[in-house]
Amino acid sequence: MIVAVDAAGGDHFPKNPVKGAIDSVSENESLTVLLVGPEGIINEELANHQYDESRILVHNAPQVIGMEESPTQAFKTKQQSSIAIGLGLHKAGKCDAFVSAGNTGALLAASTFILGKLEGVLRPTIASYYPTLKGFRLLVDAGANLELKADMARQFAKMGKVFCRQILSLDSPTVGLLNVGEEEGKGTDILKEIHQDLQSLDGFIGNVEGKDILTGKADVYLCDGLVGNIILKFGESIPGILMKMIEKAIGQSDMTKEDIQKTQQLLGSALGSFNYERVGGIPFLGVNGVSVVGHGGSSALAIKNMIKNAVQTVEQDVNGKIIASLN
Amino acid sequence: MIVAVDAAGGDHFPKNPVKGAIDSVSENESLTVLLVGPEGIINEELANHQYDESRILVHNAPQVIGMEESPTQAFKTKQQSSIAIGLGLHKAGKCDAFVSAGNTGALLAASTFILGKLEGVLRPTIASYYPTLKGFRLLVDAGANLELKADMARQFAKMGKVFCRQILSLDSPTVGLLNVGEEEGKGTDILKEIHQDLQSLDGFIGNVEGKDILTGKADVYLCDGLVGNIILKFGESIPGILMKMIEKAIGQSDMTKEDIQKTQQLLGSALGSFNYERVGGIPFLGVNGVSVVGHGGSSALAIKNMIKNAVQTVEQDVNGKIIASLN
Numbered sequence: 001m002i003v004a005v006d007a008a009g010g011d012h013f014p015k016n017p018v019k020g021a022i023d024s025v026s027e028n029e030s031l032t033v034l035l036v037g038p039e040g041i042i043n044e045e046l047a048n049h050q051y052d053e054s055r056i057l058v059h060n061a062p063q064v065i066g067m068e069e070s071p072t073q074a075f076k077t078k079q080q081s082s083i084a085i086g087l088g089l090h091k092a093g094k095c096d097a098f099v100s101a102g103n104t105g106a107l108l109a110a111s112t113f114i115l116g117k118l119e120g121v122l123r124p125t126i127a128s129y130y131p132t133l134k135g136f137r138l139l140v141d142a143g144a145n146l147e148l149k150a151d152m153a154r155q156f157a158k159m160g161k162v163f164c165r166q167i168l169s170l171d172s173p174t175v176g177l178l179n180v181g182e183e184e185g186k187g188t189d190i191l192k193e194i195h196q197d198l199q200s201l202d203g204f205i206g207n208v209e210g211k212d213i214l215t216g217k218a219d220v221y222l223c224d225g226l227v228g229n230i231i232l233k234f235g236e237s238i239p240g241i242l243m244k245m246i247e248k249a250i251g252q253s254d255m256t257k258e259d260i261q262k263t264q265q266l267l268g269s270a271l272g273s274f275n276y277e278r279v280g281g282i283p284f285l286g287v288n289g290v291s292v293v294g295h296g297g298s299s300a301l302a303i304k305n306m307i308k309n310a311v312q313t314v315e316q317d318v319n320g321k322i323i324a325s326l327n
Numbered sequence: 328m329i330v331a332v333d334a335a336g337g338d339h340f341p342k343n344p345v346k347g348a349i350d351s352v353s354e355n356e357s358l359t360v361l362l363v364g365p366e367g368i369i370n371e372e373l374a375n376h377q378y379d380e381s382r383i384l385v386h387n388a389p390q391v392i393g394m395e396e397s398p399t400q401a402f403k404t405k406q407q408s409s410i411a412i413g414l415g416l417h418k419a420g421k422c423d424a425f426v427s428a429g430n431t432g433a434l435l436a437a438s439t440f441i442l443g444k445l446e447g448v449l450r451p452t453i454a455s456y457y458p459t460l461k462g463f464r465l466l467v468d469a470g471a472n473l474e475l476k477a478d479m480a481r482q483f484a485k486m487g488k489v490f491c492r493q494i495l496s497l498d499s500p501t502v503g504l505l506n507v508g509e510e511e512g513k514g515t516d517i518l519k520e521i522h523q524d525l526q527s528l529d530g531f532i533g534n535v536e537g538k539d540i541l542t543g544k545a546d547v548y549l550c551d552g553l554v555g556n557i558i559l560k561f562g563e564s565i566p567g568i569l570m571k572m573i574e575k576a577i578g579q580s581d582m583t584k585e586d587i588q589k590t591q592q593l594l595g596s597a598l599g600s601f602n603y604e605r606v607g608g609i610p611f612l613g614v615n616g617v618s619v620v621g622h623g624g625s626s627a628l629a630i631k632n633m634i635k636n637a638v639q640t641v642e643q644d645v646n647g648k649i650i651a652s653l654n
Contacts, residue, residue, distance in 0.1 A: 133571060146507065180473065180556040187553065188474055210558060210562075210564065211560040211561065212564075213564070214565070215564070225507070226506075226514065226515060226518075226554065229507040229537065230550075230558065231537060231561065233536050234537035234540055234558065237538040237541055241460065241541040241542065244460060245600065246593065246594070246597045250593065253596070255593070259586070262582065262590070265580075266576050266577065266580060266582070266590060267573070270569070270572040
């Protein structure tokens with residue numbers, strides 16, 4: 001199993017991708033990681049670590065795509081970027097998957113263009129893990145397709161279900177359509193059409209509302225990319241905001257240092273289930289390959305878990321099962 | 328100042344509307360409240376309280392619209408409901424405002440039909456308070472109009488600004504358009520069109536993202552009713568979910584009873600800013616009258632604050648200022 005890792009992606013490269021790669025090969029004996037990026041800076045970073053040199057390889061890619069660059073522009077003009085070269089290696093069969101914490105838009109464009117779509121797929125989608133009281137669940141689409149059509153939405157639901165079954169080990173994943181009310185007939189015309197179309201889908205539990213997300217009422221929350229992207233970024237902001245609200249409350253209280261410490265520990269543990277580092281990232285669903293995208297701020301732990309996710313996606317043949325599910 | 332209060336609306340009637348009304352007249356010497364609903368149950372509830380009988384009046388309305396009833400159906404078939412009669416009294420000039428924690432859809436339909444629209448208004452809208460680090464701010468549209476048009480969106484932004492200025496006492500309210508990215512040119516075609524159109528609006532700060540909501544980056548968060556409704560219900564679910572996550576963490580910790588109590592107190596105070604009871608509810612913006620809608624679960628405190636909001640909306644001539652702002 002060879003996974004290519006973007007060593008020039010995310011807010012903290014090459015440090016975090018390098019550390020994540022080294023930790024991954026330590027944990028998984030049959031894994032080799034190919035670090036893709038400017039070889040000078042990668043080798044410099046590697047020099048700070050002890051690692052198995054036969055399973056951490058470096059592949060030079062001199063150009064770096066910035067986190068704020070226009071995705072299509074960057075992909076067109078930077079053919080020597082870690083993203084273009086890493087995905088090219090994957091396409092050529094030199095590795096089994098590609099993992100990046102880089103520019104999501106550029107990654108989606110490059111993955112779709114270089115790897116192509118899986119047989120029968122109308123549009124690839126970005127799924128995102130979402131923390132719920134039952135553990136991480138899936139939000140689809142998280143920003144790739146801002147407007148849905150019924151046939152696309154049905155495929156997203158099916159692909160999400162395959163991912164839940166193979167990677168989250170849920171036997172009978174459920175699908176809920178994010179809407180303004182539970183009753184059939186709620187929402188916009190397209191939501192009504194999607195609802196109607198999904199009636200025949202195994203596991204479809206009907207409309208779900210904003211209040212049902214954090215409770216884990218559904219396993220796959222289906223929505224358009226506009227709603228998904230806003231909900232995703234909103235959710236990511238919650239732990240930080242809460243910490244600020246609690247610091248303010250602490251400041252106005254007469255708590256001792258010891259009390260404050262205990263409270264902060266407790267909160268840290270309670271909010272642990274919001275910590276995306278524990279799951280890392282998800283492959284784009286629907287592309288003909290395994291291209292895992294993670295948060296720009298990914299820690300080494302998050303990158304290690306993205307690599308793990310990539311390995312599982314390959315081993316579980318998620319793509320083969322997606323193709324089968326669409327037929 | 329006479330405010331009609333729906334004594335048959337919400338999850339806890341007549342108890343909470345009656346208590347909210349009594350507390351309101353105790354606080355405001357120049358206020359009279361008209362309790363509208365089935366007079367038998369209202370009088371029975373009133374018998375449990377001491378109050379100024381000259382300023383708490385009862386107006387019989389025998390029919391009750393359930394929280395889950397179809398809004399248009401309920402409004403058509405229940406002409407003797409507290410909503411229809413209360414709004415009718417307002418239309419006839421027998422009171423200055425109407426306040427209800429009842430079925431939001433029925434209230435919007437009845438308010439629009441009975442009171443009509445303000446001069447120049449294309450569509451009335453539901454605005455909702457949203458808790459941020461800076462205090463409560465406004466989310467518009469919170470579910471009345473699931474799809475936006477540019478001219479509607481511009482009016483919603485203007486009406487939201489008037490409300491922020493008059494009721495939240497913000498001198499120069501800002502407007503942010505909820506979108507998938509900050510840059511101009513992001514989002515769906517209609518979001519691009521709205522963004523373009525708002526360039527000339529005073530206080531427009533451009534696109535804002537999901538992560539910018541709780542920080543209070545904008546004073547008015549502009550979005551379509553689909554996004555608004557999902558975000559609103561999501562936000563309302565946060566305190567309860569957090570409490571569950573924290574209880575779980577407490578269960579796994581070795582905290583003493585005293586520690587637990589201190590922590591819960593602190594959290595209660597930190598999450599206080601999420602407590603909608605402190606603000607109650609907001610009038611529908613754009614209707615030719617003052618019709619304040621609140622949460623179905625409204626406490627007596629929430630209803631008291633809704634009544635206060637209604638009084639302020641009348642006193643500050645919010646509607647007159649909306650008409651002026653649209654010209």
